[in-house]
Amino acid sequence: MKLRKVTAASAAVLALSVAATACGSGDKDDKGSGGSKKISIGIKFDQPGIGQKTPQGYAGFDVDVATYVAKKLGYDAGQIDWKESKSQDRETMLQRGDVDFIAASYSITPERQEKVDFAGPYLLAHQDVLVRADDSSIKAATDLNSKKLCSVTGSTSAQNIKDKLAPKADLQNYPTYSACLTGLQNGAIDALTTDDSILAGYASQSQFKGKFKLAGLKMTNENYGIGVKKGSDLKAKINTALEAMVSDGTWQKTVDKNFGPANYKNDPAPKIGDIKS
Template sequence: MRARRTTAALAALAAAALGAAGCGVTGAEDDSILGKDTLTIGVSPDQPGLGQLTGSTREGFDIDVAREVAKRLGVDASSLRFKNVTSASREEMLERGEVDLVVATYSITPERKTRVAFAGPYYVAHQDILVRGETTDIRNVRNLAGKRLCEVPGSVSFPRVTKEKGIAAVSAQASGYSDCLAKLQAGQLDAVSTDDLILAGLAAQALKSGGRPLKIVNSPFTDEPYGIGVRKDDTDGCEAVNKAITTMYQDGTAPKLLNKWFRLSRLDVVTTVPQFEGCD
């Protein structure tokens, strides 16, 4: 009798183990963005022209790209949720599952690819410099030596100047790029250096608000491929986002959005689909 009970107990444990394994597989599948009825997308709340939250309204190029990608993944607009991210929080929020995707001027870098996957890029921007209109002694990145340069935690822009280019700029800390804009206009720093699309949005915001006129130096010194962040193991989801980006360029949607948001900045935007970097 005891032997039969032992055999039955072992069988029950084996069945439970198989059931747990089965649940684990289902959970892994559920981690993919594919087939989801709802999506939560991380976006910036403070980047004029790209991702800006005013009251309950979100607008900008990245917001429109996020909506288009979600639509092409089969997610209805009413089932799309946005969540604020910062330059410093994007990887953590993807890893914790707080967001399904990140569309937030998220430059693809080797360091970031160790933690998350990237679809795209959906656009390749270039790092440039924004200064006050009366500034004449900052014409390129070398002129930032000794200047007060805005630094946003988690952004790669400041290290690109100081570490990659070896320019001894002085850090002027800010909470985000809208804070950089306010401090630049107030004379609390000398320059903001980041992606030209961000700078174009900041300059346009300054013009709309009637603040001190700003200008882009137009001396780009890096390529900044904007990717859509996806959880590291969701290769199928990443490839589906790549397909969505491709069709956005093929049917003219992406060029229309670039024209909508950056025409007035006089930036020479590129309207052909960028070379994808792969979902590894």
């Protein structure tokens, strides 16, 4: 009799243990880390209009695109774990699995495609220059000859202009785009160059509205894609989400919201897989 009581008690403990284990496994997210379902997305934290971390949260075109895509994948905004993806870290972050995908002004190039896969493109940007709103002297790349041209230290944008388009341009390297904008505002420089989407994002900040304009030179094609780990099935799912974003009108509304104050003349939404050289 005593033996049967012990055996019954042991069985009850075992049943409770199995039930607890089964319940716990159901609470784990896709990465098996426990808690509610989450998705990790890489963005820029320091590009106004594109991807920026603010006291109120995260804002910008890439943030809005990524949030829309995440929703189509089954995640609401509260289930997104935003991670800073600096340009030099993006491929490594994807290869290590630090993030599920990256939307961070991430131009699709053959070199990058060897390391990661891309959904999209979802925006066709171009190298351009930002000038003061009252400056009508720069209408072509050759007009940059003898002009003080600013870009951030380490960027290839200004050097590309000097090497190929305006060899007499006076290059000015500043530590940040914000510093370039200050120089442009006070007349220390004549033009700032990088992707037109990035320029539009900076110029759309409240303190700069109406003070600058894009020259509209379109010197290169920059096909922004969403990076995923090589071989990931997320690529096809993200492409489907991007197509929906364009077809339901959300894509254009997002462009207007983030770049409109700079009078950004965007190209039409690119077709999936159509990469402009």
